[in-house]
Amino acid sequence: EAQVTQNPRYLITVTGKKLTVTCSQNMNHEYMSWYRQDPGLGLRQIYYSMNVEVTDKGDVPEGYKVSRKEKRNFPLILESPSPNQTSLYFCASSRFRSTDTQYFGPGTRLTVL
Amino acid sequence: DQQVKQNSPSLSVQEGRISILNCDYTNSMFDYFLWYKKYPAEGPTFLISISSIKDKNEDGRFTVFLNKSAKHLSLHIVPSQPGDSAVYFCAAGLEYGNKLVFGAGTILRVKS
Numbered sequence: 001e002a003q004v005t006q007n008p009r010y011l012i013t014v015t016g017k018k019l020t021v022t023c024s025q026n027m028n029h030e031y032m033s034w035y036r037q038d039p040g041l042g043l044r045q046i047y048y049s050m051n052v053e054v055t056d057k058g059d060v061p062e063g064y065k066v067s068r069k070e071k072r073n074f075p076l077i078l079e080s081p082s083p084n085q086t087s088l089y090f091c092a093s094s095r096f097r098s099t100d101t102q103y104f105g106p107g108t109r110l111t112v113l
Numbered sequence: 114d115q116q117v118k119q120n121s122p123s124l125s126v127q128e129g130r131i132s133i134l135n136c137d138y139t140n141s142m143f144d145y146f147l148w149y150k151k152y153p154a155e156g157p158t159f160l161i162s163i164s165s166i167k168d169k170n171e172d173g174r175f176t177v178f179l180n181k182s183a184k185h186l187s188l189h190i191v192p193s194q195p196g197d198s199a200v201y202f203c204a205a206g207l208e209y210g211n212k213l214v215f216g217a218g219t220i221l222r223v224k225s
Contacts, residue, residue: 004156033213042119042202043157043215050211058212090156098213099145099206104156 002027006091006105013081014113021076021108023091031094032074033058033102034066036087043090048098049074081112116140117205119216128225132190136203136216139184145208148177148188151200151218160201161188164208193223 004025013019025032033048035058045058049068063085065077074093078085089108094100118137126132136146144165149157163170163177163186170177176189190197203216 031211035215040217042117042217043204045212045214048211056211059214092156097209098211099147099162099208101159101162102149102157102213104158106154106156 002103004091004093004103004105006089006108008108009106010109012111012113015082016080019078019081019110021078021089021091021110023074023076023105024072025074025091025093025103026072027093027095027103028071029093029103030071030096031098031100031102032068033092033094033098034064034074034076035090035092036060037090037107038087046076046089050097081110083112086110086112114139115217116143117203117214117216119201119203119219121219122217123220123222125222125224126193128195128223129192132188132193132197132221132223134188134190134201134203134219134221136186136188137184138186138205138214140205140214141184142207143205143214145206146177146179146186147204147213148175149202149204149215151202157202190221193221195223195225197221198223 034046047066092102147162148160151157
């Protein structure tokens with residue numbers, strides 16, 4: 001089954017404790033992206049990757065890091081989480097670019113205390 | 114500064130009637146527009162898209178209209194069904210670009 005998986009689905013952590021949210025896709029997609037969803041703000045793009053070892057900032061990259069060492073995986077790293085990073089996070093992938101149909105993961109609900 | 118705006122946070126429609134969801138954008142460089150639908154506890158799913166070279170695109174019960182001069186697009190759902198109840202996000206970008214900008218979303222409730 002073609003899918004994007006994210007782990008964990010739910011996470012409660014404390015300020016400053018480094019965490020990683022994993023994302024994996026099995027569709028051999030070139031393009032992957034991370035979004036956060038907040039009430040009244042919709043989905044905002046954090047980082048995206050056009051291919052292995054090619055990543056770039058989206059609209060809200062501050063406080064986040066990503067890596068793309070393999071085509072299928074695109075982890076999101078919060079080196080020192082803060083309460084304003086409490087949000088619902090989605091990973092997505094598409095064949096080549098942002099305007100191709102993006103397939104989203106089920107989301108990760110993160111709470112930073 | 115939101116480049117893509119969905120000014121109606123919610124919309125309630127009777128089953129069988131038309132649902133019209135609206136979206137405005139400010140960046141005249143955008144040339145590709147998409148609608149995604151999201152159910153609770155799931156990720157968004159692609160619904161329909163339109164390139165700026167067209168002013169209408171139809172897929173079954175869903176039609177997207179684009180008015181470039183007004184920087185406005187709308188999604189029409191006819192007839193509306195209870196299963197259409199979801200959050201609808203409008204998104205815009207460059208067709209061969211890397212970024213995508215989403216609106217805040219509109220919650221659609223279709224009453225049976």
